[in-house]
Amino acid sequence: MSIHSEKTNDIVDPASEKVADDSSVQDLLKKARNEAIKPIFLAKMKVLNDAIADCGMGRYQYELFFSAGFGWFADNIWLQAIAIVMPAIANQHNFPDYSSNIRMATFALYVGLIIGSTFWGMSADVIGRRTAWNATLFLSGIFGVAAGASPNFLTLCALLACIGFGVGGNMPVDGALFLEFLPGSHQYMLTLLSLWWAVGQVVGSLISWIFLAKFSCDTSLVGVQVQPDGSLYQCDNSNNNGWRYSYYTMGALMLVLAILRYFVFPMDESPKFLVSIGRDQEAVDVVHRIAKKNKTTSTLTVEDLRTAALPYLDNDSVYSVPTTKFSTWELIRNSFEHLSGDNITGLFATPRLAWSTSLIIFIYGALGLAYPLFNAFLGSYLAARLTETGSTSIDATYSAYTYQAACGVAGSVVAAVMVQWSRTGRKFSMGFFTIMAGVFLFALTAAKTSVQVNALVSIASFWENAFYGVLYGYAPEVFPTPRRGTGDALASASSRVTGLFAPIIAVYSNAGKTPNGPVYASAGIFIFTGLTMFLLPIETVGTTAL
Structure with a gap:
């Protein structure tokens, strides 16, 4: 399943604006500022951590x-x-x-x-x-x-x-x-x-x-x-x-x-790393393989990650994309972003x-x-x-x-x-x-x-x-x-x-x-x-x- 990589008006529905005012969203934004990480990534991590927890220790x-x-x-x-x-x-x-x-x-x-x-x-x-x-x-x-x-x-x-x-x-x-x-x-x-x-x-x-x-x-x-x-x-x-x-x-x-x-x-490959570079579908696939080997099931979908990201699109200029359909140029650009020193200064x-x-x-x-x-x-x-x-x-x-x-x-x-x-x-x-x-x-x-x-x-x-x-x-x-x-x-x-x-x-x-x-x-x-x-x-x- 692929979603357009551009941020468009038909993606963000009015409900998301209401969600954006929710206290949990504000708490996440505060945590993202304190940890100097992108809100979209943090929102997706919460969903991914829950999914890995559901897979259990197996x-x-x-x-x-x-x-x-x-x-x-x-x-x-x-x-x-x-x-x-x-x-x-x-x-x-x-x-x-x-x-x-x-x-x-x-x-x-x-x-x-x-x-x-x-x-x-x-x-x-x-x-x-x-x-x-x-x-x-x-x-x-x-x-x-x-x-x-x-x-x-x-x-x-x-x-x-x-x-x-x-x-x-x-x-x-x-x-x-x-x-x-x-x-x-x-x-x-x-x-x-x-x-x-x-x-x-x-x-x-x-x-x-x-x-x-x-x-x-x-x-x-x-x-x-x-x-x-x-x-x-x-x-x-x-x-x-x-x-x-x-x-x-x-x-x-x-x-x-x-x-x-x-x-x-x-x-x-680490599902958290895959999400951090925008490859959400691959991350979801990995979680399902974890669940299968642990003899359980996972309900995680790309849509879950997309939904978690929606309230933070305006707060993250780089990752204005809620999904993982990155072009070759976007992947190259993201790689150079890692090499630019942001990972060091972010620490x-x-x-x-x-x-x-x-x-x-x-x-x-x-x-x-x-x-x-x-x-x-x-x-x-x-x-x-x-x-x-x-x-x-x-x-x-x-x-x-x-x-x-x-x-x-x-x-x-x-x-x-x-x-x-x-x-x-x-x-x-x-x-x-x-x-x-x-x-x-x-x-x-x-x-x-x-x-x-x-x-x-x-x-x-x-x-x-x-x-x-x-x-x-x-x-x-x-x-x-x-x-x-x-x-x-x-x-x-x-x-x-x-x-x-x-x-x-x-x-x-x-x-x-x-x-x-x-x-x-x-x-x-x-x-x-x-x-x-x-x-x-x-x-x-x-x-x-x-």
Whole structure:
């Protein structure tokens, strides 16, 4: 069914003028001004949210929980792939040793993450969510396998940057897309999605533990033992392939997940995104497919969206069209409107929005520095601290790493429960979790035994995954659909930019030369940022995201 794209007198009947005086219409106009979004879009969102709620929480959303989780899984498994195997890579002949620039591999990954999160996040508001959804896992898989075959350190860094470009789009895009298919009553599932982030850390540590324990060289023999050919023992491709096998395995795993996502769990374009660019009929079709998979029915029609838009035609000069029959030129014009910077300026259009957006970007940036200061070098930290306590085996290091990763899973579950409790909500939960992570990291610096080290690292991991779960659910809820990808992209890019400084601090600062130095810095940032979270002006518990 198509409706003329021009605004004509026979479309707007006299009844609509009466409706326009209704208090609910005025309330919506006020909300649209406060949120700096177009009234027509807001009116359609109310209808669309009701339709998605009527579809219920069913098979469609649960399948999407798994396929969206693949992206969060990928994000953390590659962060861990650097942190865990870096000491083994540093042993490779002709690679920088651990005390020098080997940690700049993390810098290379973050360069790719910055470009990827910005590109994929902002493009999601222009060309849609599906392109990034289908491309990111595939790219990280291809370059992950290639990284395992790196002949030298420069090539490895280049390929890690390429992995970062691919995987960088997962956090800003996958969470936003999942949210846009959820009924308002189940938005806590976005926080629970962080469960996959924690699982990625567990799987990454297990894969690395298996291969590094069996296929790593004996550093005590380097330059000492004479080989049968008369050369001195060194770590090379004949005895130090554990890190390569780890990369091969994780890259192949990404390709498997990409195939599952594309063929087994194919997704529709977000109906909210489709409405935001004027493609109402396609949005309606998607809602009906959701209802069908959930074994229910939907009565949503294009006419419902058109009727909801009618009272606001005079208040929206750009979208004076109540329906979705856009010409090619109109679609091109709308695309350029997205590219013009409106999506960015719209995030700061009112004092409340500007304060909220600025705080979110600051929080992402602060945590983006604090988290890798400790976690990006956790493998080497555990090796150093456990050696101090008398545990020197590689199994001791990687078993400790796996324990703390597993505790992060529980943190995600607790976070999903607390964000639904009206007495805590998103802001309090997020701030409390972040402060507690800092407290236990401070306690970690005083640990004297291997049991204390393992216990405190695990507890800190619990709180870290909890606050990240809430944060990555909260931000997409605050940003409205037309600017959600852009807002997530700015926040995620802020996190990646500050993350660049973690390896620089670790390599060049005096604090980075002791195991506890970065931990002190990370703990202090966590506590300060947790207090900042209480200043956020918007609480999203009990509200449905636009």
